[in-house]
Amino acid sequence: MPVKEQGFSLLEVLIAMAISSVLLLGAARFLPALQRESLTNTRKLALEDEIWLRVFTVAKHLQRAGYCHGSCTGEGLEIVGQGDCIIVQWDANSNGIWDREPVKESDQIGFRLKEHVLETLRGATSCEGKGWDKVTNPDAIIIDTFQVVRQDVS
Numbered sequence: 001m002p003v004k005e006q007g008f009s010l011l012e013v014l015i016a017m018a019i020s021s022v023l024l025l026g027a028a029r030f031l032p033a034l035q036r037e038s039l040t041n042t043r044k045l046a047l048e049d050e051i052w053l054r055v056f057t058v059a060k061h062l063q064r065a066g067y068c069h070g071s072c073t074g075e076g077l078e079i080v081g082q083g084d085c086i087i088v089q090w091d092a093n094s095n096g097i098w099d100r101e102p103v104k105e106s107d108q109i110g111f112r113l114k115e116h117v118l119e120t121l122r123g124a125t126s127c128e129g130k131g132w133d134k135v136t137n138p139d140a141i142i143i144d145t146f147q148v149v150r151q152d153v154s
Contacts, residue, residue: 047140047141050136050140050141051141054118054135054136057135058111058118058148061088061090061109061111062077062086062088062148064088064090064092065077065088065089065090066089066090067090067091068090068091068096068097068098069091069094069095069096070091070095070096070097071096071097072089072091072096072097072098073098074089074098075089076088076089076090077089077150079148079149079150080112080126080127081127082147083146083147083148083149084112084113084145084146084147085110085111085112085113085127086110086111086112086148087108087109087110087124087125087126087127088108088109088110088111089107089108090107091107092105092107093105093107100123100125103122103123104122104123106122106123108122108123108124108125109121109122109123109124110124110127110132111135111146112127112132112146113143113145113146114132115138116138116142116143116144117134117135117136117138117143118134118135118136118143118146119132119133119134119135120132120133120135121133
């Protein structure tokens, strides 16, 4: 009875293994670079999101500056120094005055740049003093410049 031979010869298996080894080595060299690039992009996006969130927060307060549902006295936006500190007032509860007390419900909020960190203080009356809270993490973000400039729109 005749026996039918099937399968690959030893030479074909060795050639297939050599080709797959070359392909696997190429993929092994490409994968770490791909992972590194992916991590870099993820960090950049996280940094962009963090910065955008902080800019959005300050911008929202600037948009509200000076709002009063009555007769408030004082300046709605005080820009101090070179614009690296601002104090914003707006009538958050629409009671017709800019409340100063209690501090936790005060209608004044300040933002300043100190030692490469953006800080904020509810109830701020000046840009000096203690009690300011860090808005940015100095280990993650170093801010070189924070400046608010008043522009007349005509």
